[in-house]
Amino acid sequence: MRKPKIVILGAGYGGIITSKKLEKLLKSGEADVTLINKHEYHYITTQLHKTGAGTAVDRQIAMEIPDLIDPDKTTFKKASVTGVDVQKQAVHLEGGESVDYDYLLIALGFDIETFGIPGIKEHAFAIRSFRSTKAIYNQIIRQLSLYKEDKDPSRLTFVVAGGGFTGVEMLGELAEGLPKLCKKYDVPFDEVKIVAVEAAASVIPFFPKESIQYTTEVLENFNIQLHMSTKILECTPEKVVLENDIEIPTRTLIWSCGVKGNPIVQDCGLPVIKNKLPVDSFLRVQDMKNIFSIGDCSLFMKDEKNALPPTAQVALQEADVCAKNIVATIRGGSLKAFEYHHKGSVASIGTFAAVGKVGSFRLSGLFGAFMKQVIEARYLLNLGGPSLIIKQHFGFSKEPVKVTANQ
Numbered sequence: 001m002r003k004p005k006i007v008i009l010g011a012g013y014g015g016i017i018t019s020k021k022l023e024k025l026l027k028s029g030e031a032d033v034t035l036i037n038k039h040e041y042h043y044i045t046t047q048l049h050k051t052g053a054g055t056a057v058d059r060q061i062a063m064e065i066p067d068l069i070d071p072d073k074t075t076f077k078k079a080s081v082t083g084v085d086v087q088k089q090a091v092h093l094e095g096g097e098s099v100d101y102d103y104l105l106i107a108l109g110f111d112i113e114t115f116g117i118p119g120i121k122e123h124a125f126a127i128r129s130f131r132s133t134k135a136i137y138n139q140i141i142r143q144l145s146l147y148k149e150d151k152d153p154s155r156l157t158f159v160v161a162g163g164g165f166t167g168v169e170m171l172g173e174l175a176e177g178l179p180k181l182c183k184k185y186d187v188p189f190d191e192v193k194i195v196a197v198e199a200a201a202s203v204i205p206f207f208p209k210e211s212i213q214y215t216t217e218v219l220e221n222f223n224i225q226l227h228m229s230t231k232i233l234e235c236t237p238e239k240v241v242l243e244n245d246i247e248i249p250t251r252t253l254i255w256s257c258g259v260k261g262n263p264i265v266q267d268c269g270l271p272v273i274k275n276k277l278p279v280d281s282f283l284r285v286q287d288m289k290n291i292f293s294i295g296d297c298s299l300f301m302k303d304e305k306n307a308l309p310p311t312a313q314v315a316l317q318e319a320d321v322c323a324k325n326i327v328a329t330i331r332g333g334s335l336k337a338f339e340y341h342h343k344g345s346v347a348s349i350g351t352f353a354a355v356g357k358v359g360s361f362r363l364s365g366l367f368g369a370f371m372k373q374v375i376e377a378r379y380l381l382n383l384g385g386p387s388l389i390i391k392q393h394f395g396f397s398k399e400p401v402k403v404t405a406n407q
Ligand SMILES: Cc1cc2nc3c(=O)[nH]c(=O)nc-3n(C[C@H](O)[C@H](O)[C@H](O)COP(=O)(O)OP(=O)(O)OC[C@H]3O[C@@H](n4cnc5c(N)ncnc54)[C@H](O)[C@@H]3O)c2cc1C
Pocket: 009, 010, 011, 012, 013, 014, 015, 036, 037, 038, 039, 042, 043, 045, 046, 047, 048, 049, 079, 080, 081, 082, 107, 108, 109, 110, 127, 128, 129, 165, 166, 169, 262, 264, 294, 295, 296, 297, 310, 311, 312, 313, 314, 315, 345, 346, 347
């Protein structure tokens, strides 16, 4: 009998964990599983700010996918997905190749929302992928080197747009990483400016006021200039224009102001709401029996008005239920409705401070930073067991990761 073909698009948090769960759930020979990702590596998205600031080596953040999966159970294919033909049950790849599926999981993650602000798409540096944050690091190094030649102060001004979790993590990491880079490249750190711009009245505006106050103090102690309640109007290669006639001469605007679903999902002939694939309670794309979607490219309504946020925590919990539901569909069993359990959120502000909430506990300071490490370690445990934690913390290779595919 022909084996059903399961194809998973995207080996980010949602995709790779689903494939690992399927490895456990499927009986030998029960189905063919193919995992498709544009890069050879899986990256720890929640640590990308470290790549941007140069505070982690490549291999701590990006891991070879073939090392993370069981090649006897999952076939990995490095390829960029360009579209899905729902009628023909085929996935189209860059270069013209197609892969047929019986069951499809779309877990292609997010893209950057620029809100149509002039110059952002062209000139800002996005925290989007391992490749894009490597570009931030390379930009910093380039500006430090060029400053030595022309002493143009705009080269040493680094602006982070967005004071949400990702922006705060990037700011903390820059504050810690830049002094070391300046020393290495023999540039005076005293001349460096780190600037935060946020449209809301404060950083992490969705958090209790004690957390906001704590975060603001840590950032100010790092000498970071905060422009709150201020919108960015334009970005050029040499400046950022803000409201109230403020212009900041800079070559580096780091953009962390929101995400939307991967644009590939727009043209697949599937229903799309707010740039994302709406899914039912079983994580199947609306009106589809054999196409599932999880993570940042999917839209799961937790109630009539509110969708689940685009977080790793959501993608990971969905992966667990999605794997079970794919197997149940193949076996003709009953599907499990997805229920999200929020366990808390913690953002690092450099190595020794963090802010967040776990359960009803408000976290900050060193203990918060420790909890952030625990959360990251738990993910590695899920992904590759204790040996992966040891490898990532002590035995990682210093060999740089080659980045080829775009984004
Ligand atoms: C800096 C940063 C910090 C964050 N911190 C936190 C945090 O502390 N806690 C938290 O819960 N969430 C955090 N998030 C959000 C979290 O990382 C995302 O919600 C999560 O990665 C979503 O998982 P996903 O599987 O949907 O997508 P992703 O993890 O983005 O995976 C998508 C995968 O699809 C691949 N892909 C994309 N397009 C194609 C294509 N055309 N063809 C083939 N492959 C493709 C990508 O290469 C990637 O491997 C953070 C995000 C960022 C950027």
